[in-house]
Amino acid sequence: MPELPEVEVVRRGLEPFMARRVIERVEVFEARSLKRHADGVEGFVRALEGREIREVARRGKFLWAPLSDARRATSSSPSLGEALVMHLGMSGQLRVRDAEVRGAYQASEPHLSEGPASDPEKHLRIRLHMAGGSRIDFLDQRIFGGMHVSPLVNTPDGLAAGTGTNLPLLPESAAHIARDLLDPFLDEESLVRQIRTRRAPIKSVILDQGTVSGVGNIYADEALWEAKLHFARSANGISSRKIRELLVACRGVMQRALEVGGTSFDALYVNVDGRRGYFARSLSAYGKHGMPCPRCGRALVRVQFQNRSSHLCPYCQRRR
DNA sequence: CACAGCCTGCAT
DNA sequence: ATGCAGGCTGTG
Helix, strand or coil, X not given: CCCHHHHHHHHHHHHHHHCCEXXXXXXXXXXXXXXXXXXXXXXXXXXXXXXXECCCEEECCEEEEEECCCCCCCCXXXXXXXXXXXXXXXXXXEEEECHHHHHHHHHHHHHCCCCCCCCCCCCEEEEEEXXXXXXXXXXXXXXXXXXEEEEEEECCCCCCCCECCCCCEEEHHXXXXXXXCCCCXXXXXXXXXXXXXXXXXXXXXXXXXXXXXXXXXXXXXXXXXXXXXXXXXXXXHCCHHHHHHHHXXXXXXXXXXXXXXXXXXXXXXXXXXXXXXXXXXXXXXXXXXXXXXXXXXXXXXXXXXXXXXXXXCCCCCCCC
């Protein structure tokens, strides 16, 4: 389940193969992967073929690639350009096929201890052929992710929109997404204040991408465990100090995951070479129900919360 | 703010 | 056959 660290690993992997390269040809094998694209498969292909990608940017779990302008802006409809937007959803993968990378992929294959290598063509939904011969394959088992082309709009604060870009532009379709915890322009004190105005359970608040982006179920449970907070506590009943502690835990766990290539909890998350991340072995709470809490030794539990699993230590993380 | 629905693969 | 996994959108 890709969250911020996994998406950032993918962004870094894509950059050398997409930035300042022209998209020569686009193949769409699954129209449902373009659900969020306004004018259909043909429109998507037309919007991309022959256009150059400037860079690869990320905010939270959203990736986008601003396109060099082919379409001229008119005075009646001034345009800031558009971007190819990519979201991995639950099970999306972006894989680079290139002589260089294929070598790395095959060399790494024997280290993929868990299970056989997956069929590289399975669940192939979209393929971008880049000038220079590399291919970007979008694979997605569950089709929760996808691609679309969206106009770019100004960031409300006029600052760079996210990681990998200096432009104050982000896709209209992702304009409601808040800055993430690895964003240098995140205003943390105002985030703390904003969180404390909410009455919802703290876990719901940190999973709300419009409040702070990039956190998903895995890192939410890890950070709540680290900060010794119960998921169901109302955000407005928690001290500013504790909220700050939680955000530090969130940033820390995501930073550490990023450094080792992300978390591959099951076979669904891999980087652009098809390699898994190593952070699963560092998880303290997520998926550890029945095992001793690394802090107090009592058994961790898994409970249902808002139709999702939450993992916690009932002793360290009490409601009050 | 809460919840259904989107999806497929795998476990029960 | 049924349930579970869950990021995000759209509805109430």
